[in-house]
Amino acid sequence: MLALLKKKETYIHYLETLKYALYVITHPLDGFWDLTHEKRGSIAAANTIVILTLITRVAKLQFTSFLFLQVYWEGINIFLYIASVLLPLALFCVGNWGLTTLFDGKGRMSQIYMGTAYALTPYPLIQIPMIILSNVVTKEEGAFYVFAGSLSIIWAAMLIISAMMQIHEYTLSKTLFFLVASLFAMLVIVFILLLFFSMISQGIAYFVSIAKEIMFRM
Amino acid sequence: MKQRVKRVFALLLGIFIVSGTCMEVKADDGMEVGYTYNYDYWYDVQYSPDAYKVAGVYTAVELGLDKRFNSAEGLYVRDNMLYLCDTGNNRIILIERTDTDQFHVKQVVEEFKGNTDVKTFSSPTDICVTPDGFYFICDKGNHRILKLDSEWNYVMEFLKPNDSTLDQAADFLPDKLEVDDVGRVFCIADNVNKGMIKYEADGTFSGFYGASEVKYDWTDYVWKKLATKAQRSAMESFVPTEYDNLYRDAEGFIFACTTNVRGADLDSGADKPIRRLNMLGKNILIENGNFYIIGDLSWDNAGGYKGPSLITDITALDSGIYFALDKVRGHIFGYDEQGNLLYAFGGSGNMDGYFRLPTALEHMGNDLIVLDSQDASFTVFTPTEYGNLFYKAMAEYDAGDYLASGATWEQVKVLNGNSDMAYIGIGRALMRQGKYEEAMEYFRLKWDTTHYSKAFKQYRKAWVEEHIGWIFLVVFLIFILPMIVGRIKKIKYEIDTAQIFKD
Missing domain, CATH: 2.120.10.30 (TolB, C-terminal domain)
Structure with missing residues (x-):
């Protein structure tokens, strides 16, 4: 591992794969095919994009002009806020993989993660300049800011669709169907997790109360 | 030993008595009672001094x-x-x-x-x-x-x-x-x-x-379409208030x-x-x-x-x-x-x-x-000093005496640091005097986007006029200079690779 980090080629490969994100977002169908099949993407670059997205989301709260985003700081929990991105991302990857493996999906979990992460690229790419822009425009000139904000989301959504299409080698309609199905899969996972934790805590409470009872009797 | 304990007690007692009498006596402005209040930008209740007293x-x-x-x-x-x-x-x-x-x-x-x-x-x-x-x-x-x-x-x-x-x-x-x-x-x-x-x-x-x-909204309309006659008559009818x-x-x-x-x-x-x-x-x-x-x-x-x-x-x-x-x-x-x-x-x-x-x-x-x-x-009810300051500040602003209005709002701010009206009033008075940057700060603190935008527009205009030289310089350095360098390089390359000079 350490030897790998010392080699210069590692960094060159990392930067190349990261730069490839810019190609992917402008040529989604071709780009996502090569991303996995030609190994032109890397998990390291995907992690970088996810972290950039998280930083952008937090920075947006702090640095966007209050004309466009009024933050009630008393109501913000930074960990929950970060989890609000990471948790759905993780659930989506697991849920989508779990479903598509059953229905001829060609993608592996790492590929699904990589594709989804690369599809998030427009978010930091557009939002960071918009944070700066928001501080030099007035409220009346803010239409462009609002437009760019929704553009970044729509663009990312379209990229996710094409990513899933190319990774699983699905048709468009099948992709859309399994995206919706993935959402339900995510809900099921959340439900089972809640059930699991609730059961565990009940079980622990049972043994704790037995132990207490024994201690009282002694 | 006993003597010592007694002394310590006596000392403590003395401290309590002295601190008790020296305690700051605040005028009862109603802040503690929570009789008068206002809502801030986040709809939270903020208590204020009494504006009216019985x-x-x-x-x-x-x-x-x-x-x-x-x-x-x-x-x-x-x-x-x-x-x-x-x-x-x-x-x-x-x-x-x-x-x-x-x-x-x-x-x-x-x-x-x-x-x-x-x-x-x-x-x-x-x-x-x-x-x-x-x-x-x-x-x-x-x-x-x-x-x-x-x-x-x-x-x-x-x-x-x-x-x-x-x-x-x-x-x-x-x-x-x-x-x-x-x-x-x-x-x-x-x-x-x-x-x-x-x-x-x-x-x-x-x-x-x-x-x-x-x-009425469209859901009411749909319900009325689906309902039977008996149900319809039981529903509330749409009458003006x-x-x-x-x-x-x-x-x-x-x-x-x-x-x-x-x-x-x-x-x-x-x-x-x-x-x-x-x-x-x-x-x-x-x-x-x-x-x-x-x-x-x-x-x-x-x-x-x-x-x-x-x-x-x-x-x-x-x-x-x-x-x-x-x-x-x-x-x-x-x-x-x-x-x-x-x-x-x-x-x-x-x-x-x-x-x-x-x-x-x-x-x-x-x-x-x-x-x-x-x-x-x-x-x-008669207005208190606090209530009268509100009336005074607003009357002064309406009369066009922005300087005095700002000063009155300052007094309101001293009595109630939570007052949105005071901050925005001061900001508006400052804006009328052309002090846009200070006005922006007051508006920002009270989330007044409309006035902030107005002040910011003027501030930005002044800023651009002041720094126009630098702006041109930056544009030149970032866009024009690389273009010129690129053009020169291209010409140089063409001259270097041209056939006529090869021979």
Whole structure:
């Protein structure tokens, strides 16, 4: 591992794969095919994009002009806020993989993660300049800011669709169907997790109360 | 050892006594009591110093009357005279104010003279006095509006309009009225939901005024389509809201309020409990504040009170500031012309400054008078130093004296650091003086995006003008210079690789 980090080629490969994100977002169908099949993407670059997205989301709260985003700081929990991105991302990857493996999906979990992460690229790419822009425009000139904000989301959504299409080698309609199905899969996972934790805590409470009872009797 | 312990105790005791006597004594500005409050940008309650304090509470005992007020409903003020409709006792009481807290009964009217059969009142609910001395009285129990002259002689009466749109079998129950400068009468009658009844000065009915538009959404429409006939008739029908009270302000516009509201519709802005109607009956109330003009913004169901504020009366000062009275929790809300909440105060209870069932609100100068029908009393409020500073600052700003207005708002800020109005007032004064950067800071602190944008636009303009040289330099360095370098390189490359020089 350490030897790998010392080699210069590692960094060159990392930067190349990261730069490839810019190609992917402008040529989604071709780009996502090569991303996995030609190994032109890397998990390291995907992690970088996810972290950039998280930083952008937090920075947006702090640095966007209050004309466009009024933050009630008393109501913000930074960990929950970060989890609000990471948790759905993780659930989506697991849920989508779990479903598509059953229905001829060609993608592996790492590929699904990589594709989804690369599809998030427009978010930091557009939002960071918009944070700066928001501080030099007035409220009346803010239409462009609002437009760019929704553009970044729509663009990312379209990229996710094409990513899933190319990774699983699905048709468009099948992709859309399994995206919706993935959402339900995510809900099921959340439900089972809640059930699991609730059961565990009940079980622990049972043994704790037995132990207490024994201690009282002694 | 014992000696030592004793000494330590003596020392401690001394410290306690000294610190106790030296404790800072703060003036009671009402901050601790939580009587007066306002809502900040996030709809959170922020307590403020008292804007109004009670000058006196007056019952029949203080006024020297034989009977206590019985569910009194109507109140009217002209100059320093107070006209009170003692509804349950079928009488009208004229009270003169000689000093801030001096009220004396001038006359108790139980009957009048003139050419009519019934010369007494029956449940008079409202009275209006014109500048030329005529009395207009809603004689509800006798189903008429009376016009009497200043000597209490019968002049004429306004009866139920002979109009096909009104159910002729039902009784005419005039409840509240106002009279304009030429003697036209605007009347709110019970069980009439087409708006106010408007009479010409000669007593003829001239139509309905200010009916609120009927509202329904498409879900209601779909439900009605699907429902059976029996279900449809059981559903509530879409009728315009009835008004509860009205007030004619100094500019001649009519403030109207209604208690026919629903919490969800208030939050969404669909229900307008307070309206200011122009001559066509259209609502022209300005709502430029952070929230809708609905009284309390959040209502918990504690203490036996539930649901939204029910605005039962309105009064407007000559400066355009208006006050609304909530009969549920006994709160009084003061708004400025732009619809910003200045302060809210009051409450339910038996103490001075609290009400049991407030029914009418009037003003005498800047003083407020609230009639409490269940407590059989009226309460007089006078503005405190804090309240007067608000009026002063706003008057100065309206007069164009921005410097003085800013200074007054500074004083308000000293008394109440939470006051949004103070910060925005200071900011606006600074903006008028061209100090845009400082103004922006004040607006930013109170989330005033509109004013901030205005100040920022000017600030940005000045900044660009000042730094135009640098801006051009940066543009040159980033865009133009690389272009020129690229062009030169290209020419050089072409010269280097050109065939003619190769040979």
